[in-house]
Amino acid sequence: MFDVIVVGAGIVGSLIARKLSSYQLSVAVLEKEPDVGNVVTMANSAIVHSGYDPVPGTLKAKLNVLGNKMMDKLLEELDVEMERIGSLTVALYDEQLPMLEKLAQRSAENGVEVKILNAEETLKLEPHLNPQVKGSLFAPTAGIVNPFTFAVHAMENAVDNGVKLFLNEKVVDIKKENDFYNIVCESGNSYQTKIVINAAGIYSDEIHKMVEPIDYYLTPRKGEYFILDHYSDDLVKHTIFPLPSEKGKGILVTPSIGGTYLIGPSAEAMPSKDDVSTDKPTLDEIRRQALEMVPSIPFNQVIRTFAGTRPTPSTHDFIIGFAKKDNHFINLSGIESPGLVSSPAIAEYVINEFLAKVIELKTNPNFNPYVKKRPNLAKMSFEERKAFIKQNPTYGEIICNCEKISLGEILFEMNTSVPPTTIKAVKKRTRAGFGKCQGGFCQPLVTTLIAKKFNIPLNKVLFQKKDSYVVRYEVKGDAK
Numbered sequence: 499m500f501d502v503i504v505v506g507a508g509i510v511g512s513l514i515a516r517k518l519s520s521y522q523l524s525v526a527v528l529e530k531e532p533d534v535g536n537v538v539t540m541a542n543s544a545i546v547h548s549g550y551d552p553v554p555g556t557l558k559a560k561l562n563v564l565g566n567k568m569m570d571k572l573l574e575e576l577d578v579e580m581e582r583i584g585s586l587t588v589a590l591y592d593e594q595l596p597m598l599e600k601l602a603q604r605s606a607e608n609g610v611e612v613k614i615l616n617a618e619e620t621l622k623l624e625p626h627l628n629p630q631v632k633g634s635l636f637a638p639t640a641g642i643v644n645p646f647t648f649a650v651h652a653m654e655n656a657v658d659n660g661v662k663l664f665l666n667e668k669v670v671d672i673k674k675e676n677d678f679y680n681i682v683c684e685s686g687n688s689y690q691t692k693i694v695i696n697a698a699g700i701y702s703d704e705i706h707k708m709v710e711p712i713d714y715y716l717t718p719r720k721g722e723y724f725i726l727d728h729y730s731d732d733l734v735k736h737t738i739f740p741l742p743s744e745k746g747k748g749i750l751v752t753p754s755i756g757g758t759y760l761i762g763p764s765a766e767a768m769p770s771k772d773d774v775s776t777d778k779p780t781l782d783e784i785r786r787q788a789l790e791m792v793p794s795i796p797f798n799q800v801i802r803t804f805a806g807t808r809p810t811p812s813t814h815d816f817i818i819g820f821a822k823k824d825n826h827f828i829n830l831s832g833i834e835s836p837g838l839v840s841s842p843a844i845a846e847y848v849i850n851e852f853l854a855k856v857i858e859l860k861t862n863p864n865f866n867p868y869v870k871k872r873p874n875l876a877k878m879s880f881e882e883r884k885a886f887i888k889q890n891p892t893y894g895e896i897i898c899n900c901e902k903i904s905l906g907e908i909l910f911e912m913n914t915s916v917p918p919t920t921i922k923a924v925k926k927r928t929r930a931g932f933g934k935c936q937g938g939f940c941q942p943l944v945t946t947l948i949a950k951k952f953n954i955p956l957n958k959v960l961f962q963k964k965d966s967y968v969v970r971y972e973v974k975g976d977a978k
């Protein structure tokens with residue numbers, strides 16, 4: 499019997515689990531995927547939004563602004579890269595200028611520092627913007643973050659502090675039995691807990707329906723993107739937004755934390771929660787809108803496209819609270835953008851405003867907020883790197899040539915408490931496979947490393963999801 503079970507290991511479930519591990523509680527996390535942060539958390543713009551945009555008074559506004567402020571300390575503890583590069587929301591036409599004033603007013607209500615810049619000031623900051631730009635809203639506290647290691651390191655820290663993580667466990671039924679919940683998984687395993695926290699992202703409505711009828715719905719809203727390769731010139735230094743509309747924040751152009759550029763996302767209501775395909779008409783429209791803001795985008799440098807799906811709630815705000823009939827089921831639904839930046843504040847809110855009311859929270863005196871620090875060779879001088887590699891020769895053996903990722907970095911991850919057992923999981927933690935060749939060279943090496951380390955036959959190594967094998971047939975004897 500656990501005190502608390504969290505369903506879902508995206509960024510929200512991972513940070514809730516980490517926060518729970520700072521108390522004397524027995525905690526488990528059930529995740530249907532073979533890795534943490536494998537759904538919405540790994541397919542988004544990765545912007546640390548400043549909070550100028552959400553409607554004042556909403557949970558989105560409150561938790562975005564608070565989450566943004568919590569990021570520096572948290573990401574230092576979790577050894578996750580973030581850069582506060584600032585954002586510019588641009589007006590391309592005179593008739594859009596009053597909208598900048600409105601956004602500035604909204605920022606003031608949300609307590610967010612912004613400044614309206616004229617055309618000259620805007621172009622001085624971003625010379626590649628459309629020269630017809632009329633002005634912009636500058637938000638210096640906006641940033642970019644590594645969303646992959648954010649979720650992985652949060653969960654690793656939770657596990658290091660005592661949380662039990664069960665991957666490949668899809669919850670299919672939840673029943674209240676006397677004073678506890680019995681959670682049944684597709685595997686046939688069942689888990690008992692006093693309290694359930696539902697952090698199942700786009701499937702949170704389905705999980706909620708397992709305990710009571712619900713009075714909201716989630717619309718899957720897909721966002722497609724282009725990724726541009728590392729680019730020798732600075733295309734843009736800030737995140738560039740158009741003016742927001744009822745469809746959301748619009749098509750942005752931004753540097754990513756890995757040195758590439760992201761362009762997107764679209765916003766298409768979809769019948770399926772799982773459709774993350776990309777299509778030419780949508781990508782063409784993204785290209786058109788992005789070129790209007792930044793005419794020199796080198797689209798010949800695109801290395802891939804991808805999509806993520808927002809769980810857009812009918813209530814237009816994050817839905818966080820007790821189930822109507824039972825305060826031992828805490829529900830989180832509709833955590834769409836700005837869910838990534840809000841996630842640290844969401845975790846605190848769930849625990850302080852809800853969990854603390856139903857269970858005694860005693861501090862865990864052994865809680866250690868820090869993950870094991872990763873050696874960062876990119877930040878070392880040539881001499882430092884040389885000395886480090888002399889001591890640790892595996893860090894001199896390059897596996898991914900595009901991103902310059904070494905064997906040592908991959909082995910480090912394989913020896914953590916949430917090790918990568920799929921190709922995508924290695925990619926998310928180390929960037930091996932993220933570059934121009936998209937794993938063309940390193941994927942066979944990574945596949946072999948996973949097979950060896952975890953004693954999996956080569957033809958059973960997964961790319962990312964259940965049944966996503968990459969080695970199909972054994973052509974030269976035993977594929978081991």
Ligand SMILES: Cc1cc2nc3c(=O)[nH]c(=O)nc-3n(C[C@H](O)[C@H](O)[C@H](O)COP(=O)(O)OP(=O)(O)OC[C@H]3O[C@@H](n4cnc5c(N)ncnc54)[C@H](O)[C@@H]3O)c2cc1C
Nearest residue numbers: 506508509510530538539542543545669699721837838839
């Ligand atoms: C296109 C797009 C752009 C975005 N851009 C930004 C941005 O720039 N900044 C920002 O702050 N936010 C952004 N967001 C929002 C942000 O990505 C999400 O709010 C955040 O990742 C949600 O995290 P989560 O943990 O709630 O969901 P998820 O990451 O989806 O995690 C939920 C987990 O629950 C698991 N699960 C589901 N069903 C079950 C089950 N039955 N049993 C067990 N496990 C289950 C899933 O496998 C998944 O791992 C964007 C989102 C999208 C789609």
